[in-house]
Amino acid sequence: MQDDPVLNRPLLQVRSLRKTFPVQGGRRLVAVDGVDLEIKAGETLALVGESGSGKSTVARCIVRLVEPTGGDVVIGGDSILGLQPSRLAGVYRRIQMVFQDPNASLNPRMSVRQVLEEPLSLHLYLLRSERAARVKELIEMVGLTPAHLDRYPHELSGGQRQRVGIARAIAVSPEIVILDEPTSSLDVSIRGQILDLLLELQERLNLAYLFITHDLQVVQHVADRVAVMYLGGIVETGPTGDLFADPKHPYTKALLSAAPVARWGVKRTRTRLSGEISSAIDPPDACRLAGRCPLVRPSCSASRPPLIDIGDGRAVACPVVIERISTC
Amino acid sequence: MTHAVLRDRGSAKTAHRRRRRPRSYWALRIGLGLLAFYVAVALISFVWTPYDPLTPGIGDGYDAPSWAFPLGTDRLGADMLSRLMVGARYDLGIAFAAVTIALTVGTVLGVLSGYHGGALDTAMMRGVEIFQAFPGLLFAMLVVQAVGAGIVNVILVLSFVGIPDYLRLARAEIQAKKTWQYAEAARMAGNLPWRVAFRHLLPNSVGPLLAFTSINAAFSALVTASLGFLGLGLGPNVPEWGNMIARGQDGIMTGQWWVSFFPGLAILGLAGGLYLLGDALADLTDPRRRR
Numbered sequence: 001m002q003d004d005p006v007l008n009r010p011l012l013q014v015r016s017l018r019k020t021f022p023v024q025g026g027r028r029l030v031a032v033d034g035v036d037l038e039i040k041a042g043e044t045l046a047l048v049g050e051s052g053s054g055k056s057t058v059a060r061c062i063v064r065l066v067e068p069t070g071g072d073v074v075i076g077g078d079s080i081l082g083l084q085p086s087r088l089a090g091v092y093r094r095i096q097m098v099f100q101d102p103n104a105s106l107n108p109r110m111s112v113r114q115v116l117e118e119p120l121s122l123h124l125y126l127l128r129s130e131r132a133a134r135v136k137e138l139i140e141m142v143g144l145t146p147a148h149l150d151r152y153p154h155e156l157s158g159g160q161r162q163r164v165g166i167a168r169a170i171a172v173s174p175e176i177v178i179l180d181e182p183t184s185s186l187d188v189s190i191r192g193q194i195l196d197l198l199l200e201l202q203e204r205l206n207l208a209y210l211f212i213t214h215d216l217q218v219v220q221h222v223a224d225r226v227a228v229m230y231l232g233g234i235v236e237t238g239p240t241g242d243l244f245a246d247p248k249h250p251y252t253k254a255l256l257s258a259a260p261v262a263r264w265g266v267k268r269t270r271t272r273l274s275g276e277i278s279s280a281i282d283p284p285d286a287c288r289l290a291g292r293c294p295l296v297r298p299s300c301s302a303s304r305p306p307l308i309d310i311g312d313g314r315a316v317a318c319p320v321v322i323e324r325i326s327t328c
Numbered sequence: 329m330t331h332a333v334l335r336d337r338g339s340a341k342t343a344h345r346r347r348r349r350p351r352s353y354w355a356l357r358i359g360l361g362l363l364a365f366y367v368a369v370a371l372i373s374f375v376w377t378p379y380d381p382l383t384p385g386i387g388d389g390y391d392a393p394s395w396a397f398p399l400g401t402d403r404l405g406a407d408m409l410s411r412l413m414v415g416a417r418y419d420l421g422i423a424f425a426a427v428t429i430a431l432t433v434g435t436v437l438g439v440l441s442g443y444h445g446g447a448l449d450t451a452m453m454r455g456v457e458i459f460q461a462f463p464g465l466l467f468a469m470l471v472v473q474a475v476g477a478g479i480v481n482v483i484l485v486l487s488f489v490g491i492p493d494y495l496r497l498a499r500a501e502i503q504a505k506k507t508w509q510y511a512e513a514a515r516m517a518g519n520l521p522w523r524v525a526f527r528h529l530l531p532n533s534v535g536p537l538l539a540f541t542s543i544n545a546a547f548s549a550l551v552t553a554s555l556g557f558l559g560l561g562l563g564p565n566v567p568e569w570g571n572m573i574a575r576g577q578d579g580i581m582t583g584q585w586w587v588s589f590f591p592g593l594a595i596l597g598l599a600g601g602l603y604l605l606g607d608a609l610a611d612l613t614d615p616r617r618r619r
Contacts, residue, residue, distance in 0.1 A: 065515060065516075092516050092517075093518075097512075099509045104508055108510075109531055118514075118517045119516075119517040122517060165513075168513070
């Protein structure tokens with residue numbers, strides 16, 4: 001069972017994904033530069049990074065809301081790049097997305113019922129009565145009541161709107177849901193409820209999540225694995241617990257040590273980076289962190305270090321770190 | 329907390345509305361009132377006019393306004409009031425038809441241009457810019473001169489002149505909204521791109537477009553009358569207001585002012601009413617113009 005190649009095949013594979021945007025003066029902004037990801041059924045991969053690291057662009061490229069410049073996205077064994085828009089609709093039965101801002105992601109002219117019925121009628125061929133039953137089931141699954149179905153988005157609170165956004169995403173029973181900062185536009189008091197709902201749904205429906213966030217506490221709470229992004233590239237991946245306990249890459253160290261710790265008496269060493277995040281416009285072929293890194297060496301500016309496996313499911317894109325691991 | 333925020337926003341909105349009510353609402357009322365009056369006159373003209381508008385010699389010619397002929401008669405003695413009433417059909421009908429065509433075609437093209445972007449959009453916008461470099465009236469005159477007068481030609485040329493404005497408006501609206509998350513969400517819900525554009529984005533953009541129809545209708549009525557005045561519009565005997573002004577020109581110098589004056593007043597009232605209405609609607613529907 002464990003070795004069955006079909007069952008063990010990742011649901012979603014992203015290979016060398018690249019996205020550049022043209023900017024003024026014929027230059028290019030490299031938003032995503034060679035990202036590889038894999039997600040298996042039922043697991044949560046968190047993609048973390050600061051604003052501008054390209055994590056939302058990765059999400060949009062995966063579902064082709066943004067057209068990738070290069071690389072490949074494979075869902076359930078089929079590449080989805082190059083699919084016609086009409087075939088893409090079939091992909092959206094398997095992969096769905098919860099958007100960051102529920103105020104903006106719901107059409108103000110559509111009632112909750114219409115929002116939920118739309119994917120059902122476009123993706124599935126259901127009888128009217130089946131559809132009504134499914135809509136009712138969905139609204140209850142996300143903790144709202146059928147009374148909410150005839151309301152419009154402006155009549156709902158932020159948390160309720162995001163619940164509707166979640167119900168819409170799971171309506172067609174996808175295998176993967178991309179969560180694009182699903183809680184960052186919500187009140188702190190509501191975030192926990194939405195996260196709990198997401199975890200509950202994951203268990204019930206065996207969903208795989210690609211969880212995009214900059215909130216490290218949330219990551220620890222929900223993710224099985226973490227991928228840390230910096231300026232368009234992944235610098236480190238690994239199981240959540242290991243990565244948080246023992247970050248390897250200098251950027252991961254800095255990111256984790258910058259987060260506040262809500263515990264007394266915990267001593268920790270802080271890693272600070274000097275300077276500002278460098279520009280993503282026409283970057284040189286070098287480590288993106290080279291200008292700010294405490295471990296920097298001349299060779300860091302020679303070429304961009306690849307992500308190298310260091311065992312235990314972890315990988316780091318820093319030759320200096322890898323050298324230290326292998327020498328001791 | 330969110331509830332409080334929502335309620336705050338709600339009250340701010342009503343305060344807004346209260347403040348802009350006086351200005352917009354009188355324009356809206358006058359505009360709507362005038363438009364309703366003209367529509368009523370045009371409809372009544374189908375069932376009743378005081379005299380037959382096309383029969384000359386009812387009066388002696390150049391009869392001054394009197395109880396028998398409230399607005400006088402023209403040079404040939406046809407009743408001015410009857411002719412004005414029937415004229416409302418032409419000027420309103422042509423404007424209405426031209427606006428409907430221009431709105432439909434211009435909006436469809438604008439949505440395509442705005443949503444698709446790229447080369448299609450560039451080509452469309454260059455076309456629009458070249459086209460709009462000509463004054464609309466001049467273009468209409470040239471075309472009518474070339475293809476010949478007649479009601480269908482006038483309607484088509486007017487709608488053609490109106491298309492670029494709708495195209496631009498629709499394009500701007502769709503461009504602003506196509507990266508909104510609900511457009512992306514609609515794609516993920518299984519909508520094809522054209523359905524996102526027309527079913528999701530366009531319904532959220534109709535306000536400015538509808539407001540502009542009124543202004544476009546006023547412009548169309550004015551151009552129709554101008555073409556008539558220049559003898560390029562409908563046939564010379566058609567009781568269209570522009571035609572009637574042209575016919576009454578001779579009388580102005582010799583004191584028979586009513587033959588030109590009343591059709592002119594009719595056009596002024598129609599165009600003015602439509603402009604007021606359009607302006608008021610733009611105020612009410614366009615958030616950028618709310619103050």
